Amino acid sequence: MDYSGSCLCGSVKFSFPFDPMLQFKCHCKVCQKVFGNSLHALAMPLDELTLHGDLSRNTVTGGSGSDLHYNFCPKCGTFIFNKPDLLDPMIYMLAGLLHGQIEFSPTVELWIRDKPNSMPEAPTTVATFDDNGTAERLTEMLENLDQRS
Ligand SMILES: [Zn+2]
Ligand SMILES: [Zn+2]
Numbered sequence: 001m002d003y004s005g006s007c008l009c010g011s012v013k014f015s016f017p018f019d020p021m022l023q024f025k026c027h028c029k030v031c032q033k034v035f036g037n038s039l040h041a042l043a044m045p046l047d048e049l050t051l052h053g054d055l056s057r058n059t060v061t062g063g064s065g066s067d068l069h070y071n072f073c074p075k076c077g078t079f080i081f082n083k084p085d086l087l088d089p090m091i092y093m094l095a096g097l098l099h100g101q102i103e104f105s106p107t108v109e110l111w112i113r114d115k116p117n118s119m120p121e122a123p124t125t126v127a128t129f130d131d132n133g134t135a136e137r138l139t140e141m142l143e144n145l146d147q148r149s
Contacts, residue, residue, distance in 0.1 A: 005097035007078035012053035014080065014097075020044050023095065023104060027119065028111035028132075030062055034070065035079070038119050040104055041092040046083065049091065055080060062086075062132075086132075108133065 004015040020042035031039040055071040062068035062084060069083040081091040095104045105124040109115070112128045121128065 003098060003101050005093075005099055005101075007053075007073035007076055007080060007097070009073060009076035009078070011075045012051070012055060012073045012078070012080055014049055014051045016044060016048045016050065016093075018044070018048060020093070020102070021090075022108060023102075023106045023124075024108040024110060025106045025119075025122065025125075026092075026110045026132075027115035028062070029114055030060065030068070031111075032114070032116070034060070038115065039082075039092065040095040040106070041082070042095050042098075042102065043090055043092055046089045046091045049081075049093075 002015050002017050004013065006013045022043040024041055024043065026039040026041065028039075031037075054074060056074040058070045058072070059067050060070065067085045069085075070079060071081050071083065072079045078097070079094050080097065081093045083091045095102070106122045107124055107126045109121060109125050109128045110132055111130070112121075113130045115121075127133065
């Protein structure tokens with residue numbers, strides 16, 4: 001099925017045709033600052049995303065030490081996705097933008113040593129990492145990308 005979502009003001013709209021490759025939470029200190037809480041995200045390749053509307057961009061150094069590019073609506077400031085240099089061409093779409101089309105069920109949690117006590121581990125989580133454990137995992141999935149289309 002096609003999934004779709006938008007920012008708060010509706011200036012940015014997007015859709016994508018496949019299930020996300022991975023649903024995960026990131027508890028790192030950078031996410032705590034940027035989002036005010038842990039990141040709840042859906043990982044997918046950028047070229048599967050159809051975007052309408054302009055995005056503003058800000059680049060920071062992520063918890064893993066490589067650059068993260070934050071893409072957000074210039075009008076309402078809603079974050080749409082992060083693009084980590086570490087995992088080109090993957091993006092981390094914010095799970096809350098999807099109008100409830102996907103019930104967020106993360107299987108992986110990252111940087112759990114920085115996890116706030118108020119944020120319980122999800123019942124669907126099967127793997128937790130003290131640091132950024134996604135790189136190898138997503139690289140493996142990328143090798144199987146052609147099976148999605
Ligand atoms: Zn907006
Ligand atoms: Zn993080």
